[in-house]
Amino acid sequence: MRYVLRLVLPRVLLAIITLVVVSATIFWAVELLPGDAATRLLGQGATAERVTAMREVLKLDQPPLQRYVGWLSGFVRGDWGESLVSALPSSIASAGGRQSRPVADLVLPRLSNTMILAAAALILYVPLSLILGLVTAIYRDRKLVSWLSALVLVGTAIPEFVIGIVLLLVFSVTLQWFPPLSLIDDAQSFTQLLSMLVLPAVTLTLAMTAYAVRMMQTSVMAVMESDYVRLATLKGLSRRRVIWRHVLPNAIGPALRVTVLNLAWLIGGVVLVEVIFSFPGLGRQLIDSIKLLDTPVIEAIAMILAAVYIIANLGADLIAGFLNPRLRTG
């Protein structure tokens, strides 16, 4: 138990500190965006008084530190503020107040779309990387497998937006199997939703799998050269039994860690893939909001993505810690 505490506590603490540092950086970067929210909201033609009044409503007259603390505590409590873009200038003019849309209403549907995409990618990824990793490690002397390994190596290097574009060209433009735009909010039926999910999910899977196969392969090969596997083979156990009972359980730990690391890496990939396929998820919303300077939405999405990234890294770190017996003693 003390070991667990010593393993978990400092890492969780570091993750929390990182989150605070990242949140401050995000807030600071968003502050630096050109123009301020009040003028952006009211448009260029607004009078000085209107801008001053709006600055008060948006609390822009407060010092930055106070606003940062206010924003962060609001974010933690689930109050993410209101989007600047969805407010219509005409309604502000007529009612004097703001016709606004809470950030959460805008972001949460996008978050669930991205989670659907990530889940679809993981469903393909886990069996594919496990099987390919095992097969390429066990049969590495065969010619076909060495070609497969070379292909995997090439796969790790190709950027996901190139994979995405090529898949789009082949399966959507040429063969017309899948729609070129994955506007899943407009999907009429479940089959239509699935056909829209296939290309983005496969793109993400290919980009992740190549790397995971590589890691799985290395870790299986290391285990197969270990003394206990050699002993098990010399004891006369069947090859199948050696692989299932001795190799697989010992090789799966590092593979698990890579999977969690891949989740963190997925954050970047998801932004690119969503843009390629016009997928209405968090990543594309982030890019759109940055271009529209919709600061509350940018802050909320950047925080969500950063939190997922940091928590995934923490998870990978903890898995590595629990799997390393040398850390457990002493």
Added chain:
Amino acid sequence: MTHQAADSTTVLSVPGRAPGSVRRSWETIRDLPAPYLLATAVLAIHLLVALTGPLWAPFDPVKLSAGPPFTSPSPDHLFGTDNFGRDVFSRVVHGERVVLLLAFSASGLAVLVGASLGVILAYLRNWVDESAMRVVDLLLTIPPLILSLLLLSALGSGYVIMISTVAFFFALRVLTVIRAAALNVVTEDFVTAARLRGESAWSVARREVLPNVMSTVLVEFSLRTGYAVLFIGGLSFLGFGAAPPTPEWGLMISEARPYVTNAPWIVLAPSLALASLVVSLSLFTEAISEALGLGSSRVRDV
């Protein structure tokens, strides 16, 4: 396992030399399997195009109406023309220099800063090293792409800012790798001997430590250049990198995306150029890493 064996024979056959020194590696590169040699050849072609491309590219890369818009590939326009009638082949050829220059600058800066700090910290091994590594650990868990997007849109997307941002995130990773390699060296007897001889810290770091981590530095440079091509390409693809009408490949791919249905060559040409560059760089890194006896499996971290 095999790497260790190779290392020990190296040590035996060349007494007094640390394993993985640079000079012996050319012979090893020569004996590598065909895919690596092919990759090295492809990489050489890319470098040649970057150096000489603008001299022989048939058209000005930003000249509008070099031909009718959306001309499919033909002898006049090898990769066709784009929506503005610009020659896609000339744009890809000119883009090579932009892509490589940006990537080399970012990875060069990252390796310079990261390797120097890594060697210094490993040499110090005191509270400065300890606390610096805490900070590095913290910075390493910041998501690079998300923060780069925010910083670039806030600070403006000039090349200097982009290169510094990318170099910052890469330098952190280089630092940890080089520091780990240098830690193995500073405990060696010849470093202790140099210290006892009364050599200055600077001289020990430069003459004893640095030459022995040089192979790791080289591999890091090659590896990070590949990552930088990917990362900067991604930034440009999302509209946060090079500005139009620069013939940067990531930007070209994103600009050509709307025409993928009727003019696929506009998007295909820069995509294939980018893919072949990154793949050849990655295989080349693998090759030199193998040749320098450093092994190959490493964790992707960007």
